[in-house]
Amino acid sequence: MNQKNIKVLKSNGEMVDFMPDKLKSALMRSGADAKEAESIVNTVISSIGERTKTGKIYKIAYNLLKQKSKYVAGRFRLKQAVYDLGPSGYPFEKYVSKLLEYQGYKVKVNIIENGACVKHELDVVAENNEERLMIECKFHRDKGHKNDVKIPLYIHSRFLDIKASWEKSGDSKLNYFGMIVTNTRFSEDATEYGKCTGMRLVSWDYPHGNSLKDWIDRADLHPITSMNSLTKLQRQSLLDSGVVLCKEIVENHDVLLKLGLRLQKRDEVIKEAEVLSGS
Amino acid sequence: MNQKNIKVLKSNGEMVDFMPDKLKSALMRSGADAKEAESIVNTVISSIGERTKTGKIYKIAYNLLKQKSKYVAGRFRLKQAVYDLGPSGYPFEKYVSKLLEYQGYKVKVNIIENGACVKHELDVVAENNEERLMIECKFHRDKGHKNDVKIPLYIHSRFLDIKASWEKSGDSKLNYFGMIVTNTRFSEDATEYGKCTGMRLVSWDYPHGNSLKDWIDRADLHPITSMNSLTKLQRQSLLDSGVVLCKEIVENHDVLLKLGLRLQKRDEVIKEAEVLSGS
Structure with missing residues (x-):
């Protein structure tokens, strides 16, 4: 070359x-x-x-x-597709929770939970037989954004407060971890602080081999914002109704009803969704 | 009445x-x-x-x-005078450090210190024979601003990281505390979190009897922004050169030199500074 x-x-x-x-x-x-x-x-x-x-x-x-x-291109545009889940952070939270479900966790989204000191609004709580994760999702539209060390600092305190409360309830033999998932990056000292305290930091390409990109690759769960056959407005309309995955279109064609597509267009959308979700 | x-x-x-x-x-x-x-x-x-x-x-x-x-009025305007220390937060940090010195602490301002995990920029570190305080100053110009719970959450993690490093150095029998001082207020859950974790939260009128207002009353250390005989520009010029207290004018008239005041005006300024600093 x-x-x-x-x-x-x-x-x-x-x-x-x-x-x-x-x-x-x-x-x-x-x-x-x-x-x-x-x-x-x-x-x-x-x-x-x-x-x-x-x-x-x-x-x-x-x-x-x-x-x-255009199907191949849809995959290629994955990083952009994740940005296009915005402007609000909610579809990103939902997308992250779907990726965690794929990894075998039971997931709760957007709950208010008592810590030992104060109440907290938690983005995602994920649990399997071994561990329970308190996950904060940090979605940014600005591609150059770096999550600075203040983010893991405050999430760590929040995690310790929640952990103390989970431990009090006592009947569980799970290990507890705090986690931050972002579509952008972490500053160097943020990463350092995460490593040092055992908090799990996940960004688009960190940590190597278990980054958000890797999660998506392994799960093959493409967000609907990857799809070329939908307009931006149509994608937003699906996001607003809580649909985030191509797979959700494949499993239930009816989610497309509100878009009022012609039959031929509808079939084209479903075909692209099938290809992108590996069906 | x-x-x-x-x-x-x-x-x-x-x-x-x-x-x-x-x-x-x-x-x-x-x-x-x-x-x-x-x-x-x-x-x-x-x-x-x-x-x-x-x-x-x-x-x-x-x-x-x-x-x-106008001297009496200068005292009355104290809360406003503290706001007028802005727009940057640095004069407020310096003012807080002077109030702590009055309380018998040895004080360092704006230092970079290694925590157990990462480096931190600390606003104020104050120490007496019993304790060492890591103090974060939160200055806001917006009077309605409430410092929400994220502030004590991230400062608490920072404090724990610094404390771990202080404890490692080992030769000290001091007690360590984290503290946040603000010119505005704290949200209810911020206060609750502070109480629960033993972090000291000080706002304009919290805690009762030991608030920032009380600190100022007891020390009788009025900021130069209390002075009516100086214009806003003249005050800013003094702040820019690191002068924050009326007392500093009393102790060293030369700090007024750069303002280029006429003799009569200069004497008026010194007289007001003397009254405001109880000289």
Whole structure:
């Protein structure tokens, strides 16, 4: 592959070397074969310059990929799709809870629970046979946003207060953990504080091998915001009615009723939902 | 005294009964005698109506008091003077540290200290023979601002991290406490969380008998923003050069040099500073 040395601009303002291999493997993870991916990367290289934004690069690649298959492109746009769950944080919370259910947890969303000192509004509480997790979801629309150390600091105190109350109720042999899941990133000291206190911090690509991206890859649970066959308004309308997964469309076509689609369009949407949810 | 039943509007939007006795005692704390105070309160009552803002009431009373003595009025305006330490929070931190010095603590301001997990920027660390305090100052310009429970939650985690590091260094028999000092207020659950965890929360009028107002009353350390003989710009210029107390003017007249005052004006300023700092 043509290894041109180009500095590109990340969404947080950082200048980094453009890595053709990274783009290639992202394209292949999205379903392109090696030859297709390489051809797209080469076209991208010839069309970008110094300081091109990585977002723009991925957009170009996405458009090229889309020409081959809109379903493949839907997967590729996953990170953007997670951003598109906003502006409110609620669909993201619901999406995270679905990913945890896939991992075998029983999940409760948006509950008010007494701590030892005060009441707390908890985004997600997830439990399996071994552990119970108190999870705070931090959704941000600004792609450059870093969750600073204040977030794990206050969530840790909240967790300790909740844990003390869970321990008082006493009948459980579960281990308790605090967790923060974000669609953006954590600052370095936030990550450090998480490691040090045993709190689990999950961001788009942290920790390696068990990041939000990995959760989504393993579960193959694509949010409806991945779908190209729906307009932005139609997606928002589904989110507003509590539908967050492509899979929910596959399992119950009736969730599409309120969109008033023509039969042919409806079938196209269902077909895309099926492909994206691996049905 | 004419006990008219008037509902007035607090800065946080709450409607409360107007309390003539409270205004009277505030005026007397500021140095007015009983007769003066009562006469002012009666004039105030005749000039306000339903839903008058408490801020406005105090302004009217202040203007009446000012007609009697601008030094007395300076004391009366103390709460406003503390707000006027802004917009940045730094003069407030310095003011809080001076109040703590008066209480017998040795004080360090704005230091970076290693916690057991991560580094923290600490506003004030105060120590006497018995205890060491980690103090976070929360200055707000918006009078209706309530510090919500997230503030003591994250400060508590920060305190535990710092405490663990202090305990590791080991040679001390001090007790360690976390403290938050604000010029506004705390929400109810913030206060509750503070009590429950043993963190000391100090706001303008909390806790009763040991509030920021009480600290200032006992120390008689008035900020330069109390002074009527200085313009807003002149006060800001002094704050920018690190002068926060009237007392600092009394102890070193040279701090006024940069204001370029005429001799007569300079003497007027020094005289007011002397009265306000009880010299």
